[in-house]
Amino acid sequence: MIHIRDLCKRFGEKEVLRGVNLDIVRGKTTTIFGVSGGGKSTIIKHIVGLLTPDRGEIVVDGIALSDAKSLYQIRRKVGFLFQSGALFDSMNVKQNVEFPLIEHTKLTAAERNRKIVRALELVGLKPSEAMPLFPHELSGGMRKRVGLARTIILDPQALLYDEPTSGLDPITSDRISQMILRLQSELGVTSALISHDVKESFKCSDYIAMLFDGRIVEYGDSAEIAASQNPITRQFLEGSASGPVTFDG
Ligand SMILES: Nc1ncnc2c1ncn2[C@@H]1O[C@H](COP(=O)(O)OP(=O)(O)OP(=O)(O)O)[C@@H](O)[C@H]1O
Numbered sequence: 001m002i003h004i005r006d007l008c009k010r011f012g013e014k015e016v017l018r019g020v021n022l023d024i025v026r027g028k029t030t031t032i033f034g035v036s037g038g039g040k041s042t043i044i045k046h047i048v049g050l051l052t053p054d055r056g057e058i059v060v061d062g063i064a065l066s067d068a069k070s071l072y073q074i075r076r077k078v079g080f081l082f083q084s085g086a087l088f089d090s091m092n093v094k095q096n097v098e099f100p101l102i103e104h105t106k107l108t109a110a111e112r113n114r115k116i117v118r119a120l121e122l123v124g125l126k127p128s129e130a131m132p133l134f135p136h137e138l139s140g141g142m143r144k145r146v147g148l149a150r151t152i153i154l155d156p157q158a159l160l161y162d163e164p165t166s167g168l169d170p171i172t173s174d175r176i177s178q179m180i181l182r183l184q185s186e187l188g189v190t191s192a193l194i195s196h197d198v199k200e201s202f203k204c205s206d207y208i209a210m211l212f213d214g215r216i217v218e219y220g221d222s223a224e225i226a227a228s229q230n231p232i233t234r235q236f237l238e239g240s241a242s243g244p245v246t247f248d249g
């Protein structure tokens with residue numbers, strides 16, 4: 001569904017991506033592991049056109065990301081959950097989740113309402129309680145789940161989740177993982193996930209890619225990655241401070 005070829009990106013002196021090659025397989029969930037500051041969010045932002053590559057190519061569902069028109073087509077197909085949730089502060093939960101429906105569909109208010117209720121339930125929020133609240137009245141975890149509800153509201157073919165479970169309790173995290181699995185099995189959604197949460201990632205990933213030093217250094221199905229002998233992957237899975245991955249890398 002998504003092909004990333006030789007993606008390179010530098011910010012000033014810092015070469016963050018040095019030739020990333022990755023395929024996100026249709027109808028499956030692929031997780032990108034990597035250390036904080038390693039460039040995971042940077043990869044995802046390229047897929048939705050928030051950043052332009054220095055070099056390399058991105059193709060989404062056969063459309064090469066090249067101009068404004070291709071970007072518009074891709075944005076209709078791909079939903080993106082920002083790491084921070086990125087809610088509109090001046091809108092309540094209902095308005096936040098409703099926003100993409102107003103922008104992109106001709107649904108009636110009643111039809112929109114049905115979708116909003118369903119999306120909020122999917123992410124484990126009580127619609128009647130959550131809808132009137134404004135972002136500043138939400139906990140961090142609730143904000144993330146409202147962001148998630150807004151991401152899935154247009155029934156995208158592909159979903160990109162940047163840290164969907166970070167900052168959430170283990171039970172809510174499990175619920176989000178179950179939701180990702182359900183979207184995949186019931187709707188055939190393609191997902192790309194960025195996560196530090198090794199346990200949750202193994203629950204819902206078909207494939208895992210390990211990003212290190214600006215490149216994908218290992219890729220495999222989750223069983224292969226769980227049994228990996230690659231010292232970088234092992235260090236990440238075991239959460240060890242000692243190994244080839246150092247704090248500046
Ligand atoms: N717009 C930008 N301008 C300048 N530097 C940036 C920009 N976006 C990212 N960076 C830098 O690129 C590097 C990678 O950032 P990125 O957000 O992709 O990391 P990450 O792997 O998602 O980390 P985390 O797990 O902490 O979210 C960091 O050093 C960051 O400072």
Ligand SMILES: [Mg+2]
Nearest residue numbers: 040041083162
């Ligand atoms: Mg990030």
